[in-house]
Amino acid sequence: MTYKHNKVLPVRLDLRYPKDHQGDGSNHDIERLHKRVMRKSQYRKDDLNYITVREQNTSKNPHYHSLLLADGNRHQNPEAIRQLVEPIWLDIVGSDKKGLVHLCTHKAGDKVPRLEMIARPSSRATGERLQQQKEDFERAKQIALDHADYLAKEATKGNAPDGVREMLASQVRR
Numbered sequence: 001m002t003y004k005h006n007k008v009l010p011v012r013l014d015l016r017y018p019k020d021h022q023g024d025g026s027n028h029d030i031e032r033l034h035k036r037v038m039r040k041s042q043y044r045k046d047d048l049n050y051i052t053v054r055e056q057n058t059s060k061n062p063h064y065h066s067l068l069l070a071d072g073n074r075h076q077n078p079e080a081i082r083q084l085v086e087p088i089w090l091d092i093v094g095s096d097k098k099g100l101v102h103l104c105t106h107k108a109g110d111k112v113p114r115l116e117m118i119a120r121p122s123s124r125a126t127g128e129r130l131q132q133q134k135e136d137f138e139r140a141k142q143i144a145l146d147h148a149d150y151l152a153k154e155a156t157k158g159n160a161p162d163g164v165r166e167m168l169a170s171q172v173r174r
Contacts (some may be wrong), residue, residue: 001049001118002141003159007072008118009143011081012104017061018095027054029092030064031170036088038170047071048081049170053151065104065151067144078103104147112146 002010015030016022030052041048049069056062068081075081086101093100105114118140123132151167 001047001069001071002120002137004047005071005073006120006122009070009072009075009078010118010147011068011070011078012115012147012150013066013068013082013085013108014102015064015066015085015089016100016102017063018097018100021061021093021095023061027062027168030054032092033085033089034159034168034170036092038087040084040088044076051148052152052167053159053170054166054168067148067151071146072119074105075140076117078105113143114148115143115147118144144166 001125015033017029023029034050034052037050040047047070050066051065054062054064068085070081082103083102086098089101090096119133120135121130121137125133
């Protein structure tokens with residue numbers, strides 16, 4: 001995404017089912033969400049990509065963690081991405097309960113700093129300004145990677161039915 005856009009907004013979302021939801025154990029719902037969000041973002045001429053992992057520990061339904069990457073020139077606010085995703089998810093799971101799509105923000109005491117806009121250094125910058133922009137770019141990228149590491153944790157993986165993927169991702173095209 002940073003090759004395509006000079007600014008990229010990373011957004012972390014958690015998606016859950018309502019407690020009374022009767023799931024079929026597949027990823028059909030999250031795949032429908034991805035398809036509808038991508039279709040809507042393409043219609044709006046947004047560039048949006050995702051990495052989503054499925055987790056299931058003791059509940060009958062899985063939950064999902066997503067890292068979305070948006071064109072930072074069009075989106076500066078992670079809440080706008082959540083507001084794009086939430087009504088689609090609620091429609092798919094047949095619920096009107098708020099809180100099923102959670103925007104993951106930084107909490108006091110977290111090891112990883114909060115996500116921030118990833119901005120490529122300006123081609124016009126020189127000297128100290130260029131050096132500072134390079135450092136900011138690398139720091140923001142590393143923070144996004146550190147948040148992505150959470151998606152890779154193994155503790156609640158491996159419980160999906162046979163043939164059901166635990167990681168889904170869009171394809172970033174240059």
